Amino acid sequence: MRSVTRNAILAIIIANILLVLVAVCGKILTRFDYKDHFDDIVISVDGENISLREFGYYIFQVEAFVQRQALLYDPENPKLWWNTHFSAGLDSQFVCDYAKKVAVNTCICDQIYYAEAIHSDFVLDEASNARINNESKEMFESMTSSQLAATGLTQEDIIKMHRKHVIASEYAESLATKLDFHGYNKEPRELLNWDGEYYEEEILPMHEIGRNDNILDNITLGKITVNS
Numbered sequence: 001m002r003s004v005t006r007n008a009i010l011a012i013i014i015a016n017i018l019l020v021l022v023a024v025c026g027k028i029l030t031r032f033d034y035k036d037h038f039d040d041i042v043i044s045v046d047g048e049n050i051s052l053r054e055f056g057y058y059i060f061q062v063e064a065f066v067q068r069q070a071l072l073y074d075p076e077n078p079k080l081w082w083n084t085h086f087s088a089g090l091d092s093q094f095v096c097d098y099a100k101k102v103a104v105n106t107c108i109c110d111q112i113y114y115a116e117a118i119h120s121d122f123v124l125d126e127a128s129n130a131r132i133n134n135e136s137k138e139m140f141e142s143m144t145s146s147q148l149a150a151t152g153l154t155q156e157d158i159i160k161m162h163r164k165h166v167i168a169s170e171y172a173e174s175l176a177t178k179l180d181f182h183g184y185n186k187e188p189r190e191l192l193n194w195d196g197e198y199y200e201e202e203i204l205p206m207h208e209i210g211r212n213d214n215i216l217d218n219i220t221l222g223k224i225t226v227n228s
Contacts, residue, residue: 032218038152043104044210045111052215056151057161058103060143060225066099067226082222099221102194104211109194110168112207117171128166136162147225 038053070078082096093101116122124132136159143153176188184191184198191198 037215042212042215046208053152056153058107062099062103063226079227096222105194110165113168113171114164117167122171132163132166150225
Protein backbone atom coordinates (compact mmCIF):
# COMPACT_ATOMS: atom_id res chain seq x y z
CA MET A 1 0.00 0.00 0.00
CA ARG A 2 2.82 2.34 0.92
CA SER A 3 4.54 1.49 -2.37
CA VAL A 4 1.44 2.39 -4.35
CA THR A 5 1.10 5.70 -2.50
CA ARG A 6 4.78 6.47 -3.01
CA ASN A 7 4.51 5.73 -6.74
CA ALA A 8 1.43 7.93 -7.05
CA ILE A 9 3.23 10.83 -5.37
CA LEU A 10 6.25 10.29 -7.58
CA ALA A 11 4.04 10.29 -10.68
CA ILE A 12 2.44 13.58 -9.62
CA ILE A 13 5.86 15.15 -9.04
CA ILE A 14 7.12 14.00 -12.44
CA ALA A 15 3.96 15.28 -14.13
CA ASN A 16 4.39 18.70 -12.51
CA ILE A 17 8.02 18.84 -13.58
CA LEU A 18 7.03 18.01 -17.14
CA LEU A 19 4.38 20.74 -17.12
CA VAL A 20 6.97 23.29 -15.97
CA LEU A 21 9.42 22.15 -18.65
CA VAL A 22 6.75 22.39 -21.35
CA ALA A 23 5.83 25.90 -20.21
CA VAL A 24 9.47 27.01 -20.17
CA CYS A 25 10.17 25.50 -23.59
CA GLY A 26 7.03 27.10 -24.95
CA LYS A 27 8.18 30.52 -23.80
CA ILE A 28 11.60 29.98 -25.33
CA LEU A 29 10.14 28.85 -28.65
CA THR A 30 7.73 31.80 -28.79
CA ARG A 31 10.24 34.40 -27.59
CA PHE A 32 9.60 37.77 -29.24
CA ASP A 33 12.17 38.66 -31.90
CA TYR A 34 11.94 42.37 -32.76
CA LYS A 35 13.43 41.90 -36.22
CA ASP A 36 10.73 39.43 -37.22
CA HIS A 37 8.10 42.17 -36.90
CA PHE A 38 9.60 45.12 -38.81
CA ASP A 39 6.69 45.26 -41.24
CA ASP A 40 3.92 44.51 -38.75
CA ILE A 41 1.53 47.35 -37.94
CA VAL A 42 2.00 48.74 -34.42
CA ILE A 43 -0.13 51.90 -34.54
CA SER A 44 -2.99 53.08 -36.73
CA VAL A 45 -4.55 56.53 -36.85
CA ASP A 46 -7.80 56.93 -38.78
CA GLY A 47 -6.89 53.92 -40.90
CA GLU A 48 -3.33 55.06 -41.63
CA ASN A 49 -0.89 52.40 -40.47
CA ILE A 50 2.57 52.79 -38.95
CA SER A 51 4.83 49.75 -39.07
CA LEU A 52 7.34 48.76 -36.42
CA ARG A 53 10.09 49.75 -38.86
CA GLU A 54 8.63 53.26 -39.17
CA PHE A 55 8.04 53.42 -35.43
CA GLY A 56 11.78 52.76 -35.09
CA TYR A 57 12.29 56.45 -35.95
CA TYR A 58 10.60 57.40 -32.67
CA ILE A 59 12.31 54.63 -30.73
CA PHE A 60 15.72 55.88 -31.81
CA GLN A 61 14.93 59.52 -31.09
CA VAL A 62 13.52 58.83 -27.62
CA GLU A 63 16.22 56.32 -26.69
CA ALA A 64 18.97 58.75 -27.74
CA PHE A 65 17.44 61.52 -25.61
CA VAL A 66 16.90 59.40 -22.49
CA GLN A 67 20.29 57.71 -22.87
CA ARG A 68 21.97 61.12 -22.53
CA GLN A 69 20.16 61.53 -19.21
CA ALA A 70 21.13 58.00 -18.21
CA LEU A 71 24.83 58.66 -18.85
CA LEU A 72 24.67 61.80 -16.73
CA TYR A 73 22.97 59.85 -13.95
CA ASP A 74 25.48 56.99 -13.98
CA PRO A 75 28.11 56.89 -16.78
CA GLU A 76 29.19 53.40 -15.73
CA ASN A 77 25.72 51.89 -15.61
CA PRO A 78 23.17 53.79 -17.75
CA LYS A 79 20.68 50.93 -17.36
CA LEU A 80 20.20 52.07 -13.78
CA TRP A 81 18.42 55.22 -14.98
CA TRP A 82 16.24 53.31 -17.42
CA ASN A 83 15.13 51.02 -14.57
CA THR A 84 14.49 53.87 -12.13
CA HIS A 85 10.93 54.01 -10.79
CA PHE A 86 9.26 57.32 -10.03
CA SER A 87 6.40 57.31 -7.53
CA ALA A 88 3.75 59.88 -8.38
CA GLY A 89 0.43 58.32 -7.49
CA LEU A 90 -1.43 57.07 -10.56
CA ASP A 91 1.43 58.32 -12.76
CA SER A 92 4.04 56.12 -11.04
CA GLN A 93 6.14 54.31 -13.62
CA PHE A 94 9.60 53.21 -14.68
CA VAL A 95 11.66 55.47 -16.94
CA CYS A 96 11.67 52.78 -19.66
CA ASP A 97 7.86 52.63 -19.60
CA TYR A 98 7.52 56.40 -19.71
CA ALA A 99 9.94 56.53 -22.64
CA LYS A 100 7.75 54.09 -24.59
CA LYS A 101 4.70 56.17 -23.71
CA VAL A 102 6.42 59.25 -25.14
CA ALA A 103 7.40 57.41 -28.34
CA VAL A 104 3.92 55.96 -28.92
CA ASN A 105 2.03 59.16 -28.20
CA THR A 106 4.41 61.38 -30.16
CA CYS A 107 3.95 59.05 -33.14
CA ILE A 108 0.15 59.27 -32.83
CA CYS A 109 0.24 63.05 -32.39
CA ASP A 110 2.50 63.47 -35.43
CA GLN A 111 0.20 61.35 -37.60
CA ILE A 112 -2.86 63.36 -36.56
CA TYR A 113 -1.28 66.74 -37.27
CA TYR A 114 0.43 65.48 -40.43
CA ALA A 115 -2.87 64.20 -41.88
CA GLU A 116 -4.60 67.47 -41.01
CA ALA A 117 -1.76 69.43 -42.61
CA ILE A 118 -2.00 67.45 -45.85
CA HIS A 119 -5.79 67.83 -45.88
CA SER A 120 -5.37 71.58 -45.37
CA ASP A 121 -2.80 71.87 -48.19
CA PHE A 122 -0.20 72.99 -45.67
CA VAL A 123 3.12 73.55 -47.45
CA LEU A 124 6.64 73.79 -46.04
CA ASP A 125 8.91 76.59 -47.15
CA GLU A 126 12.30 75.97 -48.79
CA ALA A 127 14.18 76.45 -45.54
CA SER A 128 12.13 73.74 -43.81
CA ASN A 129 12.61 71.34 -46.71
CA ALA A 130 16.35 71.90 -46.62
CA ARG A 131 16.35 71.38 -42.86
CA ILE A 132 14.53 68.07 -43.23
CA ASN A 133 17.15 66.78 -45.65
CA ASN A 134 20.06 67.93 -43.50
CA GLU A 135 18.62 66.62 -40.24
CA SER A 136 17.65 63.30 -41.82
CA LYS A 137 21.17 62.88 -43.16
CA GLU A 138 22.63 63.73 -39.76
CA MET A 139 20.39 61.20 -38.03
CA PHE A 140 21.22 58.46 -40.53
CA GLU A 141 24.96 59.12 -40.27
CA SER A 142 24.79 59.24 -36.47
CA MET A 143 23.33 55.73 -36.29
CA THR A 144 25.69 52.79 -36.05
CA SER A 145 25.28 49.77 -38.28
CA SER A 146 23.92 47.82 -35.30
CA GLN A 147 21.34 50.54 -34.59
CA LEU A 148 20.20 50.55 -38.20
CA ALA A 149 19.96 46.77 -38.15
CA ALA A 150 18.07 46.82 -34.83
CA THR A 151 15.40 49.20 -36.14
CA GLY A 152 15.37 48.15 -39.79
CA LEU A 153 15.51 51.82 -40.77
CA THR A 154 16.93 52.95 -44.10
CA GLN A 155 17.89 56.49 -45.05
CA GLU A 156 14.67 56.73 -47.07
CA ASP A 157 12.62 55.65 -44.03
CA ILE A 158 14.28 58.31 -41.90
CA ILE A 159 13.63 61.04 -44.48
CA LYS A 160 9.98 59.98 -44.76
CA MET A 161 9.36 59.88 -41.01
CA HIS A 162 11.32 63.05 -40.28
CA ARG A 163 9.39 64.91 -42.97
CA LYS A 164 6.15 63.77 -41.34
CA HIS A 165 7.42 64.92 -37.94
CA VAL A 166 8.49 68.35 -39.22
CA ILE A 167 5.26 68.94 -41.13
CA ALA A 168 3.26 67.90 -38.05
CA SER A 169 5.30 70.17 -35.80
CA GLU A 170 5.03 73.20 -38.06
CA TYR A 171 1.32 72.63 -38.59
CA ALA A 172 0.84 72.51 -34.80
CA GLU A 173 2.79 75.77 -34.58
CA SER A 174 0.33 77.33 -37.02
CA LEU A 175 -2.62 76.05 -34.96
CA ALA A 176 -1.16 77.74 -31.90
CA THR A 177 -1.91 81.10 -33.51
CA LYS A 178 -5.38 80.21 -34.82
CA LEU A 179 -7.31 78.14 -32.28
CA ASP A 180 -9.33 79.45 -29.38
CA PHE A 181 -7.75 78.32 -26.12
CA HIS A 182 -10.24 80.11 -23.88
CA GLY A 183 -10.54 78.23 -20.59
CA TYR A 184 -7.03 76.80 -20.74
CA ASN A 185 -4.23 78.28 -18.66
CA LYS A 186 -1.07 77.00 -20.35
CA GLU A 187 0.75 78.23 -23.44
CA PRO A 188 -0.80 77.13 -26.78
CA ARG A 189 2.27 75.13 -27.83
CA GLU A 190 2.18 73.20 -24.59
CA LEU A 191 -1.57 72.62 -24.90
CA LEU A 192 -1.10 71.18 -28.40
CA ASN A 193 1.63 68.75 -27.39
CA TRP A 194 0.81 65.01 -27.15
CA ASP A 195 0.23 65.40 -23.40
CA GLY A 196 -1.35 68.85 -23.60
CA GLU A 197 -4.85 69.39 -22.23
CA TYR A 198 -6.28 70.86 -25.43
CA TYR A 199 -4.87 68.04 -27.55
CA GLU A 200 -6.14 65.35 -25.17
CA GLU A 201 -9.59 66.87 -24.71
CA GLU A 202 -10.38 68.50 -28.06
CA ILE A 203 -8.26 66.85 -30.76
CA LEU A 204 -7.42 63.26 -29.83
CA PRO A 205 -11.04 62.16 -29.16
CA MET A 206 -11.92 63.09 -32.76
CA HIS A 207 -9.65 60.36 -34.15
CA GLU A 208 -9.71 56.57 -34.23
CA ILE A 209 -6.53 55.15 -32.72
CA GLY A 210 -5.38 51.53 -32.90
CA ARG A 211 -2.50 49.98 -30.96
CA ASN A 212 -1.02 46.55 -31.55
CA ASP A 213 -0.29 45.66 -27.95
CA ASN A 214 0.85 42.18 -28.95
CA ILE A 215 3.96 43.91 -30.25
CA LEU A 216 4.14 47.03 -28.09
CA ASP A 217 3.95 44.99 -24.88
CA ASN A 218 7.04 43.10 -26.00
CA ILE A 219 9.10 46.24 -26.58
CA THR A 220 11.22 47.68 -23.79
CA LEU A 221 12.89 51.00 -24.51
CA GLY A 222 16.44 51.32 -23.32
CA LYS A 223 17.38 47.99 -24.88
CA ILE A 224 16.84 48.41 -28.64
CA THR A 225 19.34 50.96 -29.97
CA VAL A 226 21.15 51.54 -26.67
CA ASN A 227 22.51 49.23 -23.98
CA SER A 228 22.04 46.22 -26.24
